[in-house]
Structures are given as C-alpha cells and as structure tokens.
Amino acid sequence: MLNDKGRPTRPEAADEAPATASTFTGNRALDVEEALIFEIGRAEVTGVDLPTPKGAKSRLGAHARTTPIALPGLAEPEAVRHYVRLSRKNYSIDAGLYPLGSCTMKHNPRLNEKMARLPGFADVHPLQPTGTVEGALEVIADVGRWLIELTGMAACAMSPKAGAHGELAGMMAIKAALSARGSSKPVVLVPESAHGTNPATAALIGFEVKSVPARADGTVAAADVKAAIDDRVGAIMLTNPNTCGIFEPEVAEIAAAIHDAGGYFYADGANFNAIVGKVRPGDFGVDAMHINLHKTFSTPHGGGGPGAGPVVLSERLAAFAPLPFVRIEAGRPVLVEDPSQTRAGETPYGRLAAFHGQMGMFTRALAYMLSHGADGLRQASEDAVLSANYVRASLQDLMTVAFPDHPSMHEVLFDDRFLEGTGVTTLDFAKAMIDEGYHPMTMYFPLVVHGAMLIEPTESESKASLDLFVATLRDLVMGAKAGDAARFTQAPRFSPRRRLDETRAARAPKLKWEKPVAAE
Numbered sequence: 358m359l360n361d362k363g364r365p366t367r368p369e370a371a372d373e374a375p376a377t378a379s380t381f382t383g384n385r386a387l388d389v390e391e392a393l394i395f396e397i398g399r400a401e402v403t404g405v406d407l408p409t410p411k412g413a414k415s416r417l418g419a420h421a422r423t424t425p426i427a428l429p430g431l432a433e434p435e436a437v438r439h440y441v442r443l444s445r446k447n448y449s450i451d452a453g454l455y456p457l458g459s460c461t462m463k464h465n466p467r468l469n470e471k472m473a474r475l476p477g478f479a480d481v482h483p484l485q486p487t488g489t490v491e492g493a494l495e496v497i498a499d500v501g502r503w504l505i506e507l508t509g510m511a512a513c514a515m516s517p518k519a520g521a522h523g524e525l526a527g528m529m530a531i532k533a534a535l536s537a538r539g540s541s542k543p544v545v546l547v548p549e550s551a552h553g554t555n556p557a558t559a560a561l562i563g564f565e566v567k568s569v570p571a572r573a574d575g576t577v578a579a580a581d582v583k584a585a586i587d588d589r590v591g592a593i594m595l596t597n598p599n600t601c602g603i604f605e606p607e608v609a610e611i612a613a614a615i616h617d618a619g620g621y622f623y624a625d626g627a628n629f630n631a632i633v634g635k636v637r638p639g640d641f642g643v644d645a646m647h648i649n650l651h652k653t654f655s656t657p658h659g660g661g662g663p664g665a666g667p668v669v670l671s672e673r674l675a676a677f678a679p680l681p682f683v684r685i686e687a688g689r690p691v692l693v694e695d696p697s698q699t700r701a702g703e704t705p706y707g708r709l710a711a712f713h714g715q716m717g718m719f720t721r722a723l724a725y726m727l728s729h730g731a732d733g734l735r736q737a738s739e740d741a742v743l744s745a746n747y748v749r750a751s752l753q754d755l756m757t758v759a760f761p762d763h764p765s766m767h768e769v770l771f772d773d774r775f776l777e778g779t780g781v782t783t784l785d786f787a788k789a790m791i792d793e794g795y796h797p798m799t800m801y802f803p804l805v806v807h808g809a810m811l812i813e814p815t816e817s818e819s820k821a822s823l824d825l826f827v828a829t830l831r832d833l834v835m836g837a838k839a840g841d842a843a844r845f846t847q848a849p850r851f852s853p854r855r856r857l858d859e860t861r862a863a864r865a866p867k868l869k870w871e872k873p874v875a876a877e
C-alpha cells in the first residue's frame with residue numbers, strides 16, 4: 358500500500374530470511390562484522406598528532422629499533438567504533454538474563470559503581486604511604502568484618518584475587534596448621550560433585566586427592582565420609598549448598614567426623630548467595646571458606662570488574678592467615694606486610710599476593726552490603742531461592758529435575774532425560790537458547806548428572822523476566838519433543854558465528870596474529 362507520494366505506508370510482509378543468508382559486507386542488520394585491530398589498523402595512522410621533538414637525541418644507541426614497530430594505528434573515530442562494536446558483542450548481565458548456575462550472575466547496583474569511582478578509592482596506589490590511604494584500609498577491614506559476621510568465623514584474609522585463589526589461601530592455612538602440629542596428613546577428601554578447582558587446588562599444594570562418591574539423591578553421606586577417613590586424611594573440601602543446588606543435610610555430622618579425625622573442613626563458598634543471613638557456615642563446622650565477592654556480593658563477570666576471593670578462617674586457622682593483612686590498632690587501620698610486624702599468636706604462612714587485594718571490588722562489595730543492610734542481604738538470599746524454585750516449579754512437568762527429593766536452593770539442576778529420543782543434546786538445547794536471546798545455563802556441570810543443565814536466575818530478575826524465560830524454555834522443549842530437531846542441531850542460526858570448535862580453541866589456541874601471506 359503506497360500513499361499519494363509513492364511511499365509505502367505499511368511494511369511489506371518479508372519472506373522469512375533463510376538462516377544462512379549472507380550480506381555483501383558480512384554485517385547482519387545493524388550488527389556490524391568487526392575485523393581484528395591488526396587487520397584494520399595501519400602503522401602510519403594515529404589518533405594524536407604530536408610534533409616531532411626538536412633536538413632530542415635517542416639514547417638507545419645500538420639498541421635502537423631498526424624495523425618499524427608495526428603496531429596497528431587508527432584514527433580516533435575508527436578506534437571509538439572498533440571498541441564500541443566489540444563491546445556490543447559482549448553479552449553481559451546488563452544486556453539480559455544470565456542464568457549461569459554456580460556463577461551467581463546478579464545485577465550490579467549502580468550505587469556500587471558510583472562508590473568505586475570516588476577518586477579517593479579509584480585512584481589509590483598500592484605503594485602509597487599507608488598514612489595517606491587509611492580510608493581505603495578501613496574499607497578492607499570493614500568488608501572483612503562483615504564477612505566474619507555473616508559467616509560466624511574468626512578471621513578473614515582479604516588478599517586472594519578470586520575464588521580459586523581463596524581456595525589456595527585457605528588450603529595453605531590448613532597445610533600450615535597441620536604442619537605446625539607436626540602431623541602428616543597428606544590426603545584431602547573431595548566429593549565427586551565438586552567444582553574442578555577443589556581437587557586442582559589440593560593437588561597443586563601437594564595433597565593427594567581422594568574422591569567421595571555422591572549418593573543417588575545428589576548429596577554427600579556422612580557415612581561415606583566416615584568410611585573414607587583414616588589417619589592420613591587432613592581435610593575435606595565440600596561445597597554447601599552443593600553444586601547440585603542442594604543444602605547438604607548431613608553437613609554438621611560430616612564436619613564433626615573430620616574434626617574428630619584431627620582434620621579440617623574447607624567449604625567452597627561459591628554458593629553462599631543461597632544462605633547469606635540465614636545460616637552461618639561457622640555454625641556447621643567450617644574451618645575455611647572462600648567467598649566470591651564477584652558472585653554473592655554483585656559485580657559478576659561481565660558486570661563490573663575482576664574477581665575477589667577473601668577467605669574466612671575459624672579460630673583454629675586464624676593465626677595462619679597470610680600476609681598482608683589489615684589490623685585495627687587503637688581505632689586506626691595498620692597494614693601488616695612483614696613478619697616483623699606480627700604479634701604473639703600471629704603466624705602467617707607467608708605472603709600470598711603482592712598487594713592487599715582487589716580494592717575496586719572491596720568498595721563495591723561494601724557499598725552492596727551497607728545499602729542492603731542485614732535484612733536486605735537476607736531477603737536477597739530468600740528471593741534467589743524463591744526464583745530458582747519458581748523456575749523449577751514452572752518447568753518440572755516438561756524437563757527432568759535431577760534430584761526431585763530435595764528442594765532447590767538458589768539454583769535448579771535439570772538432567773537430559775527429558776530429551777531422550779528427540780535427537781537433541783544438552784549442547785544443542787543451549788545453542789537454541791542463544792537464538793532466543795538467552796545466554797545458556799551452565800551445562801555438563803556438575804559431572805554427577807548426565808547432560809546437566811544448572812539454572813541460577815538470582816534474586817535480581819523480575820517475575821515478568823522469569824516468566825518469559827520459562828515460556829521460552831517450554832517452547833523449546835515442546836519443539837524438541839515435537840520432532841523439530843533442526844531448530845537445535847542447526848543452532849545457533851542467528852548469531853554472527855555458529856558452532857565453533859571449542860575443543861581446538863582450548864587445546865590449540867592461536868595467541869599471536871600473523872599477517873596472512875598474500876595469495877599469488
């Protein structure tokens with residue numbers, strides 16, 4: 358239908374574009390194909406125009422470069438476009454629901470960002486005289502104090518840079534405590550359902566790893582732990598709530614068993630978001646636990662910064678906390694960096710990191726804690742658990758809940774039995790979610806479940822957002838059951854790249870760009 362100026366008044370019905378349609382530019386609609394900076398940059402172009410310095414002589418002598426440096430150059434608008442386009446390819450929690458189980462991808466309140474950008478926090482340097490950064494040191498001490506309070510523990514080492522680094526810090530404290538007692542207990546128990554970082558950490562510092570089986574209901578039995586304990590067992594590493602999203606019902610009994618045997622209980626605290634303000638891990642016998650500030654206290658990967666993995670320690674391990682740490686003396690923060698500054702009863706096992714931790718993350722975490730308050734943190738956990746159980750209740754008639762006998766905590770675990778006979782795998786299902794505009798859930802983890810799909814919606818999704826997510830998954834499941842396998846095996850159909858060889862990318866990564874040789 359055209360108006361009297363010959364202009365269409367309504368869109369013509371478009372034929373459904375075939376998934377493989379290509380364009381002259383390689384761009385798809387307003388999603389612009391972006392080449393590598395080495396491919397588009399020219400060495401002779403630059404965004405700044407500096408005069409050649411007069412009379413300056415090179416002092417490099419024989420070391421002066423004789424060949425061009427060949428770094429790519431771009432004019433300012435080209436550089437801006439390059440990075441803006443790249444940023445638009447990055448799916449993040451700010452772009453949409455990110456149901457990655459175990460990772461707690463929650464909204465990062467903008468108040469955090471505002472606080473982290475205050476120049477007094479953003480611009481401090483780790484080598485500044487401590488007298489000029491007392492406020493920053495107090496923030497470090499305050500975050501530690503909150504974590505001690507929330508976990509019911511005795512001390513907190515703030516310097517670990519991520520969860521896995523916190524595991525290392527905590528397990529090294531356990532190793533130091535064992536050797537201070539002169540006891541040789543070289544074995545660490547790790548349940549089958551554990552995150553891979555747990556056995557890796559134990560092995561890295563010289564422990565032998567002994568596996569504890571998971572029961573058919575997704576939990577770890579105290580009886581199985583007791584059966585595995587002998588004189589050589591120095592610790593157990595357990596996640597609670599566990600990686601199946603279940604609160605371990607026998608956790609206190611397991612803790613008592615390992616303590617009775619003279620060992621220590623390391624808890625992987627990645628799932629702390631389910632229990633903040635509800636349960637204190639110290640009360641169920643934990644001796645060391647890392648806290649992923651970038652999971653439980655917002656700022657997830659892709660949402661605001663690097664990681665931070667403070668580790669809380671029980672009375673039995675507190676003395677072994679690594680350097681550096683902040684101590685409050687006469688109301689003022691003191692940075693303890695050197696063994697000569699320690700007091701009686703402080704026997705740090707060494708220095709864990711060059712500096713005191715991830716300052717930007719501490720500021721964000723403290724802003725999150727103070728703005729939520731005790732009641733708000735508890736409510737966040739309750740809402741996270743409610744969201745996961747809402748997703749579970751809305752999907753359990755169509756998808757198979759892996760462990761139906763236990764309620765879910767903050768994440769719900771499905772297996773792939775519901776896909777049996779459809780010709781669709783967990784991977785295909787996840788790829789089809791990408792076509793629908795969703796980042797897939799965590800797949801194939803934990804390993805104790807076949808074709809695992811671990812969904813963690815977090816507390817920050819609205820009911821409308823959860824309803825659309827549920828409706829999308831229901832539509833996908835019904836499509837798979839109705840025999841539309843191509844929707845899955847061909848997926849993702851609408852993304853700029855389709856199925857990549859992820860194994861080869863991991864095993865044989867190309868880390869260096871090489872100029873393609875011009876064809877003859």
Ligand SMILES: *Cc1c(COP(=O)(O)O)cnc(C)c1O
Nearest residue numbers: 459519520521552554625627664
């Ligand atoms: C994320 C996670 C870790 C490791 O934490 P990072 O900060 O990624 O190093 C360890 N265990 C579990 C269960 C996790 O989810």
